[in-house]
Amino acid sequence: MTPKPTGPPDGGWGWVVAAAGFAVNGLSYGVLRSLGLAFPDFAEYFDRNAQETAWVSALALAVQQAASPVGSALSTRWGARPVVMVGGVLTSLGFVFSAFAHSLLHLYLGLGVLAGSGWALVFAPALGTVSRYFSRRRVLAVGLALMGNGASSLLLAPALQLLLDNFGWRGALLLLGAVTLHLTPCGALLRPLALPGDPLALPRSPLAALGLGLFRRPAFLVLTLGTALVGVGYFIPYVHLAPHALDRGLGGYGAALVVAAAAVGDIGARLPCGWLADQGWVPLPRLLTIFGALTGLGLLAVGLVPVVGNEDSWGGPLLAAAGVYGLSAGSFAPLTFCVLPELVGIGNVVQATGLVMLLLSLGGLLGPPLSGFLKDETGDFTASFLMCGSFVLSGSFIYLGLPKASRPGTPPPEMGELLPVPQVALLSPGDPHSTLDTTC
């Protein structure tokens, strides 16, 4: 009746959008990951201990994820492009402001709140847009976009060290502000796309824009529960992998190598896993469970590996464990976002992404402080990594409750609802749908 816009292009300008997503990811998470390099300088200058300076990145991560629904709500109203461009300016301002900091509080406000809010405005809209531009090759494209994370931290870490050596931490923060300003051109590349399944009318109230109605869907509820648990453990290595390596006796370069192993594993896994997932041999929710479980096991290995390292050793077993963790975490991340279109429909993907980020933030707020507390109580990071591994494992177990998706190759049904499998009936007794999905 109304003219139907064509489906996702699955190519063409979509690859440019995927590249923009790559850059967005690199300039948000990648910068966040590498920021830890400046912490010793902060700690020394402001005369505070490591835990208090680590709060800067924990706060930035928490704000970025907690405010994500705001970013997705704004982009539902005005489109992803302007929101991401504004987010880039905001992040850059946060860095510039923190370059002139005279107390740790200024850093919390500048890097944590301001830059974190800027990042909140860029991540979910950009990733949601990538999802919208693809259907058959979605996991591959999202995996490609999420690779920006690892690639950026590999490049940024030595670059940041160079900046710190030549400009001090103030100059380094100022120049990082210039670097993160590149989020704005990335936003400019996110051309709006009209798709079937888009809500016809703009949401009337801000609350509706947040997409809270999505929580009424049982499949989404299962996903959010599992994601919340996984979120507790998932971000601990961001904060504590390097200190753990140093704690085990490795020198500065050895620890950097361990972090690099995780980052390389992370990057390396995304494309192959993306291609694998798109083949459709295994349903996406099952893949989610598998890689979630592997991530949890990898974290357990990182915690349990005994490394009697010294300043010169390169810490073999810890390196291997970090690599396994990186590989599985790298495969896990794109799957989390790619499962969404099948659970909630392509029209609601941006909002769903924002909500998932919010839940991850709850875990992210809880995880690193808990890990730090365990470290203070027990003396080393073994208990911390065991805890985060078990949280990830339990989240993955919950993902078993997700309904099996239809093949990614087939176009999604009109409303995007998944027809539940009999197993799901146990978890969602009130589900009105009665037809069974027999295909895998």
Added chain:
Amino acid sequence: MRALQGLRGPRAPSLPLLLLCFLAALRRSLEHGLSTAAPFTSLPVQEEMMTKSSNLSLESHSISMTAAPFTSLPVQEEMMTKSSNLSLESHSISMTVEHSNMPVEKNITLERPSNVELICQFTPSGDLNSVNVTWKKGDKLLEGNYLVNATGGILYTQHRVAVINSKQMGSYSCFFGEKKQQRGTFNLKVPEINGQNKPLITYLGDSVVLMCKCQDCLPLNWTWYGGNGSVQVPIGVPVNDKYVISGKHANETRLKITQLSEDDQGTYLCHAIFELGESEGHVKLVVLSYLVPLKVFCAIAAEVVLLVAAILLFEMYTQKKKKPSDDGKEFEQGEQLKLDDSNGIENSGPRHRKNESVGQ
């Protein structure tokens, strides 16, 4: 007097004789002490030890006078066990003929006065007895009091040094003279101070904290020196707001400098004073102006603005290119819309299908 003289008669030879013996003993022991004083450093050291451990000095001294004068070795050992408030450290080096090309050195870090025992062991290729053993401090030959022992084909030599002040610090070497002379060296040093290896980058008007610390050592006193070039001026002597010297623990010192200016650039030295000597660390300070990173920032920001403009212009250009052909298409679809709406629901079935084919 007469009685004494009378008494002196039969006993006369004993008193002067005793006095003579006493004097001879005194002289001999003095001579012995003096003769060994120059090359053999431990004796004057022991006398110094007596002045330091003042509560013991009198005892030690008197023992050496009344005891048999030539028992110098046990006397010195007695003195050492008496001044037991000094700890004893033992360090050893072993050498073999095979590794004769490699210099054998051991660094010993001393902070407080203590007795140090240096032991060299050497496995000669030939006859044990033909090996000549000597000790040297720096280039000076040490004579006398070192033990040489040979057990199981290995030659041991031991030299004890009582280290009280900086004069006893330095390099002590043991030499085994066989076909080729083997040398082992002990370097007695005060603890090293760690400053900062990388220069500290700061900005005008900012403040900075320079820190020096040493592992496991407690210097008596710290001082800071700063200056450009060769002139080292002590800092903090006229106490003012600009420089604040503090230190949380005894093994570290912090110098806080506020209101930095370009003149504050340069290398700062932190000087630690120990009982046994002095040690220092370096910290290099660089003061930049904010313009330095600001210029780079502005360049990058300009580049970003250009990028955004280029992207948006490119998009407007490609859309303009599409528009002439698009206008036709949109017109067609618009017509279809009107037709659909007017037809209503009855014909929605076939219309629906037709629409789909057009839309795809």
